[in-house]
Amino acid sequence: MAGVTLNQARKNFLLGSLQDEDLRRVINKLEPVSLSLGEVLYESGDHLEFALFPTTAVVSLLYLMENGGTAEIGIIGNDGILGVALFLGGDTTTSRAIIQSAGEGLRMKPKDLIEEFGRAGRFQDLLLRYTQAIMTQISQTAVCNRLHAVEVQLCRWLLLSHDRLDSDTLVMTHDLISNMLGVRREGITLAAKKLAAKKFIKNSRGTISIVDRKGMEDAACECYEIVNSEYNRLLGRGISRTFA
Amino acid sequence: MAGVTLNQARKNFLLGSLQDEDLRRVINKLEPVSLSLGEVLYESGDHLEFALFPTTAVVSLLYLMENGGTAEIGIIGNDGILGVALFLGGDTTTSRAIIQSAGEGLRMKPKDLIEEFGRAGRFQDLLLRYTQAIMTQISQTAVCNRLHAVEVQLCRWLLLSHDRLDSDTLVMTHDLISNMLGVRREGITLAAKKLAAKKFIKNSRGTISIVDRKGMEDAACECYEIVNSEYNRLLGRGISRTFA
């Protein structure tokens, strides 16, 4: 039985914020998983079979509408946990969880997560704080969807994704991004071209590379910074690369 | 000292879902308050001084953007509680809470709320489930903002507000609604006129009356029904008037 090591677990910041004592206990309930691009972890209304602590994978929470449109409400990476509905008591949610960037994660059985939550210790505290953080991200997405233009939203989205990745290169087609932002593919192509013209990103078939992180942050709408600093505040440190 | 009665407290569905035993204990920590239209309960970033269980008042969670735009992320009435950030551990949030419809509520000190949450009983369970419910509302608002037209969104918003009111008449100017939906005042005037032409609502200066509830539900985007049934599922019953 290959157990999960402390160092492996610490790649997820939520787990990494636990004291050694707590982490050693929690670790026994974790199981490593590999996740591939486009993999659907659960559909809207599905009974959640596992909670997931991403280490290198990135997950999108996506809504599908009757008219065929889609839009993302939040991004979860090594900063968080997928499956807050388990300890909130709802068990299912109305969103789809889909792998936006392939990678690894650690999963935990619902029963174990709920048991750990019930200990009312540091782990519960972290889970609740993360719940507020993701709520902030979703809320900011809501207003951003209403009030900001596609180009600045693309910046926000690329930054949020970049923060959750090891690499400066995102494996992403314009089409995929357009599904996340809920806009036309052509809208992304156009916005990406403009950002490339400003030398903030490099655009090639199927990938986008961040080449001027600072430029991107300046070009993004306020929403990115608001969400980022709220993650900092709530979870002790952000995952922004600005000062990394 | 006029204590809060069980019947008063039960006007808030969250409190009303408690067993008598629990409610009797909680009730001693509640204090009645009157809330007037437009009153700001807290600003973005404010330390929360109280949690609020609305009984007849309705609260909007509003975001203010740098460009002067505003948009609502959620509506809280007698179905819920204002101040989940207190037990989630964040203490502050990035939204403004403003009274959308004048009325009464019961407030509780942060310390008391946290203490009750810490008992890990039925009250904690309800608070967590409500957290998921409001998350669903916010999420659906996010995608609705992206993918749906103003007229159907206005239906959704009127229905959500109607559900949380005793009356069929909403005291609301088009301007106020436009701030909530994050669109132009003229856009609301136009959409409201269309709905009035279909005999779903009656439009007079400063008020909008729902005259054909069923018609409104059919005219609204799917978002209303999704949120409503999720509230049903999570909190045991909805607050929709459909079967009232």
Next chain:
DNA sequence: ATATTTCGGTGCGTTATCGCACAAAACACA
């Protein structure tokens, strides 16, 4: 009773995004 303010109705040119169509480029693979 009159003046002032608030709110709703309407018109009009502007802008962002959409929907569709199609071509060019990059890539995959036989």
Next chain:
DNA sequence: TGTGTTTTGTGCGATAACGCACCGAAATAT
């Protein structure tokens, strides 16, 4: 090397919402 597929680039008319300007009606204040 050639062929099919995926992805990106581009054009263009349609549409929804915007910003602004102004008017009139309704409510409120003096």
